[in-house]
Amino acid sequence: MADTPHLLLVEDERSIREPLAAFLTRDGFRVTQAGDAEAARQRLSAYAIDLAVVDVMMPGEDGLSLCRSLARAGTVPVILLTARTEEADRVGGLSAGADDYVVKPFSPRELAARIRAVLRRVRAGEARPMAQAQAYGFAGWQLHTADRALVDPGGVTVPLSTGEYNLLLALVMRPGQVLTRDQLLDLTQGREAGAFDRAIDNQVSRLRRKMEGAPKAPDIIKTVWGGGYTLSAEVTRL
Amino acid sequence: MTRARRWPARSLSGQMALLLALALFIAQALNFTLLLRERRTLRLAQVTGPAVARLVDASDRNTSGRSQGDRLGGERDGHRSRVRRLASAPSVAGLDRETQVEAAVLSGLREAGAPGSRVVAILRPINPKDPPFRRRSPPPPDVDQEIVIAAEQPDGSWLMTRLPWWGGEAGLVWRLAMQTLILYAAMLLPVLWVARRIAAPLRDLTAAAERFVPGDDAPMAERGPPDVTALVAAFNRLRARVTAMLDEKDRMLGAIGHDLRTPLAALRVRLEGIDDEPDRRRSIGLVEEMDRTLDDILSLARLGRPGELATEVDLAALADAVVEDFRDLGANVTYADHPRLALRLRPTMIRRAVRNLVENAVKYAGTAEVRVEQDAREARIVVADRGPGIPADRLGAVLEPFTRLEESRNRDTGGIGLGLALARAIAREAGGDLHLRNRDGGGLAAILALPR
8 A cells, every 4th residue: 555545536516526636635645536436436446546535416326326335345445425414314324334424514624534544444454344233232222323312221312412422333333342542532533623532531421421320221331441441232233 | 262162053063053943943933923823813703703793682682672681581592691781891800801802893793783882801711610601511621711792782781791712822832842842853963964974074174284294194085075075175185285395395405405515515625725724714614604504494494394203302411412512612511410301302303402502602602501490391401691692672583583683692704593593493393482581690591491
């Protein structure tokens, strides 16, 4: 792999694609552009692409379909650009096997940060997450990805902040795996604002408090001394 | 509703029954008035004829001087035996005079050329021991009165005769009542049945119109009489049109959303090229605000369309999560802990409403204090700030869409006040409401109340 990561930017709107390509190039990436899914496939076979940034809404074959076929091939990670705000659509992207997504209008810096985070995970040889499930079950609790809802064993939805949700999702998608604070920051804080280790600790304690508020809540999120956190419960995809 | 309760016959079947009862009653009353009049005329003729005959007969013999005693003709024949001579006018005290009979008898006597300057006719109860009745024909069972008719003779004496008098008017009234009741029974049941047959589909139609949610359920069954089925069919067509229009609106809003977000996204990307840091930040702020406003407009326009389902949600955790999101972005927002409070609601929508309230407070006051309250009837999320507040006379106005208080709540960026309007619309859709109140010591409290 070359020092400069090679990105494929798939976006039908030139007004977005060209300035974005310029920004990412300035930011230290090598960028190849494609205006539709067909062109994207040509570029993918012609170059060694490290990561694809794919717009969801495209005429012809849409971004989700392209994303699914890339995920099946399993070589090129994908970040989706979506203009739709409906939560279900965002998650539709993740269940199509995307590694991450940003919602338009997005901050190019945030996109760059997320690209780097995904590339870091790939380079570190981390297992890429499986395509996201509609819901995960653990210790009687359920985490619904479609509406980002945590449902307690009694069936009551316990709303989570975005940070809490991202943290819990990261843990739930990697059960039994110890995640360091750095890794968790990487997985949950895509935004450019500098986040600190203590933010993770804070969110974990908030999550624990919310989950202990209900009956029969064992110590689901375990602290690993000197390491980080892990989800001790068994997770099932629902 | 209150009118219907006060006046039960407002329902269709009630009105039809009432109207029919009234019409039947009037027809019956007219009928019986005519009958009564006929009966009276007949009775008059039945009484007047014999009375005149007897009196003329008796007075003829009287003038021929044959009879002297108080009883004329003894018991020899029927006519004479029923006429008596009185020395003076019969006493009428306490008895009813029949003036019609008097007038008829008087004119009968005149026609016959018999004397009689005055005639008195009175009604009195029959005395069963009275010889004429006892011996000859006993009075018919339904006759309990007799009429006494006396005519003054030229010599100042009076000739008097008695005849049975058919009353029976009370009986007539009874018959009227009975007949009417029988008619009611025979007519009202079918009328009520027909009215219900019309009213039931109308009630269904009302219910269907009340709970009409576009595209939610199947069209109404067209049943009942043809007039009603035509109405139901028209309603079904109307409903299909409304659903189609709303679907079209959703498609249009989706397209608008996409077509506006794409240039916004392009603009946002280009803004990274601005070197001047403060300028770049301000411009990014503008794009983000435009995006939020666009989101508010689309949400407001889509409100009421089928979407997210209501589930049991911990309202305290919801308020906490919203506050936490703001704190993560560095906003100065506090939350007063509250124990678990499970309510049935649409979490994404309510979260949106609370977020708008906090955003409003942060925008105008820089800080916000959020707390959850509850009582037996409702749960409340209170978002309070120490900003400039809102003049009392404008508290209602800011809840209307597109209202902004330029004078008191100054802001440097452009924009429209859609946040509070959306929050109120969401609260109302959930069966609750949004209230604004100026706080003691300055600042505004926005109270999102939800039914428990």
